[in-house]
Amino acid sequence: MTDIHSLRDDFPILDKSLNGQPLCYLDSAATAQKPNKVIDVIKTFYQAENSNVHRGLHTLSKNATNRYEAARETIAKFLNVSAKEIVWTSGATESLNFLAHGLSQALNENSKIAISPFEHHANIVPWQEACKRTGAQLLVLPMLENGVLDEAGAISLLQTHKPDILSIGHVSNALGNIHPIESLIKACKTLGTKTVIDGAQSFMHLRPDLVALDCDFYVFSAHKALGPTGVGGLYGRYNLLNTLPVYKTGGEMIQEVTFAHSTYRDAPGKFEPGTPNISGVIGLAAAVDYLNNISPSALQRYERALYQSLLQQLNQIKGVTVYGDTQNNVGIVSFNYKNEHHYDLATLLNTYGVAVRSGHHCAQPLMNMLNVNGTVRASLAFYNNEADVEHFINALKATIELLD
Amino acid sequence: MTDIHSLRDDFPILDKSLNGQPLCYLDSAATAQKPNKVIDVIKTFYQAENSNVHRGLHTLSKNATNRYEAARETIAKFLNVSAKEIVWTSGATESLNFLAHGLSQALNENSKIAISPFEHHANIVPWQEACKRTGAQLLVLPMLENGVLDEAGAISLLQTHKPDILSIGHVSNALGNIHPIESLIKACKTLGTKTVIDGAQSFMHLRPDLVALDCDFYVFSAHKALGPTGVGGLYGRYNLLNTLPVYKTGGEMIQEVTFAHSTYRDAPGKFEPGTPNISGVIGLAAAVDYLNNISPSALQRYERALYQSLLQQLNQIKGVTVYGDTQNNVGIVSFNYKNEHHYDLATLLNTYGVAVRSGHHCAQPLMNMLNVNGTVRASLAFYNNEADVEHFINALKATIELLD
Amino acid sequence: MNIENITKKLSESHGWQAKYREIMLFGKQLPELPEALKVGSALVSGCDSKVWLYVDLDESAQQLVLIADSDTRIVKGLLAIIIAAYAGKTPEQASQFSAYTLFESLGLISHLSPSRGNGIRAIVDQIQMQANRLA
Amino acid sequence: MNIENITKKLSESHGWQAKYREIMLFGKQLPELPEALKVGSALVSGCDSKVWLYVDLDESAQQLVLIADSDTRIVKGLLAIIIAAYAGKTPEQASQFSAYTLFESLGLISHLSPSRGNGIRAIVDQIQMQANRLA
Ligand SMILES: Cc1ncc(COP(=O)(O)O)c(C=O)c1O
Numbered sequence A, B: 001m002t003d004i005h006s007l008r009d010d011f012p013i014l015d016k017s018l019n020g021q022p023l024c025y026l027d028s029a030a031t032a033q034k035p036n037k038v039i040d041v042i043k044t045f046y047q048a049e050n051s052n053v054h055r056g057l058h059t060l061s062k063n064a065t066n067r068y069e070a071a072r073e074t075i076a077k078f079l080n081v082s083a084k085e086i087v088w089t090s091g092a093t094e095s096l097n098f099l100a101h102g103l104s105q106a107l108n109e110n111s112k113i114a115i116s117p118f119e120h121h122a123n124i125v126p127w128q129e130a131c132k133r134t135g136a137q138l139l140v141l142p143m144l145e146n147g148v149l150d151e152a153g154a155i156s157l158l159q160t161h162k163p164d165i166l167s168i169g170h171v172s173n174a175l176g177n178i179h180p181i182e183s184l185i186k187a188c189k190t191l192g193t194k195t196v197i198d199g200a201q202s203f204m205h206l207r208p209d210l211v212a213l214d215c216d217f218y219v220f221s222a223h224k225a226l227g228p229t230g231v232g233g234l235y236g237r238y239n240l241l242n243t244l245p246v247y248k249t250g251g252e253m254i255q256e257v258t259f260a261h262s263t264y265r266d267a268p269g270k271f272e273p274g275t276p277n278i279s280g281v282i283g284l285a286a287a288v289d290y291l292n293n294i295s296p297s298a299l300q301r302y303e304r305a306l307y308q309s310l311l312q313q314l315n316q317i318k319g320v321t322v323y324g325d326t327q328n329n330v331g332i333v334s335f336n337y338k339n340e341h342h343y344d345l346a347t348l349l350n351t352y353g354v355a356v357r358s359g360h361h362c363a364q365p366l367m368n369m370l371n372v373n374g375t376v377r378a379s380l381a382f383y384n385n386e387a388d389v390e391h392f393i394n395a396l397k398a399t400i401e402l403l404d
Numbered sequence C, D: 001m002n003i004e005n006i007t008k009k010l011s012e013s014h015g016w017q018a019k020y021r022e023i024m025l026f027g028k029q030l031p032e033l034p035e036a037l038k039v040g041s042a043l044v045s046g047c048d049s050k051v052w053l054y055v056d057l058d059e060s061a062q063q064l065v066l067i068a069d070s071d072t073r074i075v076k077g078l079l080a081i082i083i084a085a086y087a088g089k090t091p092e093q094a095s096q097f098s099a100y101t102l103f104e105s106l107g108l109i110s111h112l113s114p115s116r117g118n119g120i121r122a123i124v125d126q127i128q129m130q131a132n133r134l135a
């Protein structure tokens, strides 16, 4: 296992400068940076191995198919599930659309779908569309005043309404909160509620063991976990997964096609029509291989310490308000300064080389509940270090001086 | 403009050997190989520019967004349409699913959808699903006995049935036939039939001018046109495109989200929820930039000459049957040898370093109509040369000797 | 405030921080929009920050009248620049005018990027559209 | 035909062409399946070539009986190898047996790749499944 401190060197972009300053990349919740190993695997694929997968008999095609299917094993092992329970998609958004489409076929006007107030739009709008189609009702779990999920209230709401589906983020992208999904899933088990976990923000930081979690579905995006853009996937408990209707159709997913009728393969094949994102899937496997070389507990310890340091220094600046759960957090600070607009803060921070997000973070309903129109969000990953925190804090102080 | 003969050097994979033999890559209809420029753009993106697009204010994000949107301009210009008429998808398959979903909202039991007998499953199954949902009827245009579209019969069928939609491949992936879509589109204009062109196989070889073609929709895949996997798109005439219903929902495509209700942006934004395949889109633009440096007429002349040479040498081998239109063809030979199985032929060809496809080429209905269970398909691109043709012909002769 | 003044001030400010300081000062000189005019119909869509924009024609002078405000200081400053550039132009002059060239020369072109959060581009596009309509 | 014989023949063939020639010869020795048995229910799905497979138990000998055919010569030859490997084994022996190890040692492992067109893997999986069921 590697020393976390040395890992930063594997990320070539972190050496770059932004606006004449060394880059201080604090936007990993939007997308993670990529280690050389991932970049090299993609490059080598196109330089020496590129081929379409599946129906090819030639060696290039066989090798590409082997890599593509081996990647499924790699991700399955990472999540502690079976390879046939992994479906590749273009990302978490598509995974959630696929599930909302598939799971809503069984719903009607008496059905209920529960989500949390912290959800990313990708875990809200597809369910709203499902409700529109079926007449089902959308329930929102309660939140405590300090921007933390009301766990007891949530469980009691679930028990009262017995929703057909609970779809909830493992980690809030806007605030970094780690939600107590273990207890929610447990409650759902007794109620017959199917559980969908949006793992976009937890895949890399928490590496969940899906057998221990016991959820029915789990979705993720490669680009948020050191992998390339345009690829992601989902886990589905096989018996549930295989009975879902197809979402997209086309080549490769079929058993037989006539003009009158077509029959489909079993999952996961039937959910993967057309040419997949081959280099993307292989790149994601390289990212997971990379993560497998880091001790999860060491990584979490490192990220937690860095987060605590950042949080503490931020809290020392008068006028700063930090939102969300600062106890259970993957390393995201979401904040405002006095009445200054997050747009102004982020724009000025950028002049110091600091890359943060500002705005509603695709979580407008949450922002409404927090009574803000947005926040500045600095999000950490294991390749950040104390120098980044210092860089950020200094830039923020200078920014504030400019504004005050 | 570059000399076509020298372009081969830009494709690093073509220098590799397969099974101890120089690689003879004749599978470009499955996926095209990538020039160094495309590979470098992707590598450099991840090494120095990687960021999520849109809502970011920091420089990395702005630059990535600029690149991403400039790519839309590049592809629009290539097809002679406006940037806002281009929607990014994960590939031709998703584009066709999106259109079948969107266009079928207006259909009912009296509606008709016409396709050709040459279609790839990706342009059959989504329409079958649309017919299942709506009760519409699927019509198949007629074919002549020699594996060529019956143009007059097709037009008369269109005029008799006045289908709501015609969805047809510009070029058959199984046979290489270039279909007379100009006259079909013209007929459809007078009938109020919406036209969808599956351009997966024409984008690179024919570079269609969509204004001249006057079709309503056109779909394509990057990986079949020197670009990366996991990305593609579609063109839609703006007023038609913008009225299509959303297919997937999530972040970025919204105007406003509350728990009660969400509103969407205008096209193309509303059709691109979530983090897009950023490196894929940028890679595709690099591929189109590369194509823009080649004279289209020189490229087509080169490919046609190579095809004629291949065809002629193939026809000299007794026992070979070639299928399809050998007059209007992008450079695909689809053939069988006596009663030998295409699987045996392709497997043995592979031992000589020749990469061809065998099977039904995701066009089972066409294979049924041709009364074969499959063919061997050798498909050319401009980076192939006479040495490849010779390599292939020699390997085929040796294979036949082994079998006879 | 006029565009010569703006150009001078910006060219004298070295470094982005100084530039933004100036831009925010331009914004301070822009009159605040009365609350009653901060209505949804005046919002420019496609901005993460709120931007209210009114484009009108002074019939007698045949000149564009622009009123705008934003809830962010930097965007408000950029609005001040845009208004200084367009105000007093006839619709014809405005439709010929290139804000891109102006922002380029001011070194602010990155603010016209297609990044959705930004919205300056959306503002300029909207002014151009209205100018074209009035021309 | 037995597996020792097969191993010997393959190890003596140099180059892929020679190997495939041998494999096709193995296939020729496999009795053809009567047309009546070439039914859809016996088809192994996941093969581009057609493969019909019957796995049964000789109750008295407690040994697997395998009958298979294919419309391609190479797959038929590979079937001959698979049958030679499994035939005569008890279900228990069969479920312990690794076709992967065998194909590896024969230098044919690429035929067990997950490539869908191939299907040899599907055949082996199906035999294993039936052996497990019978065991
Ligand atoms: C004619 C045609 N249409 C559609 C497709 C589907 O393209 P993709 O697999 O890239 O989605 C293909 C690819 O084989 C094709 O050849």
Ligand SMILES: Cc1ncc(COP(=O)(O)O)c(C=O)c1O
Residues within 6 Å of the ligand: A029, A030, A091, A092, A093, A094, A120, A122, A123, A169, A171, A172, A173, A198, A200, A201, A221, A223, A362, B251, B273, B274, B275, B276
């Ligand atoms: C919690 C959460 N869910 C879903 C998504 C959507 O992921 P993607 O944009 O990769 O599809 C994101 C990305 O921002 C996220 O943070």
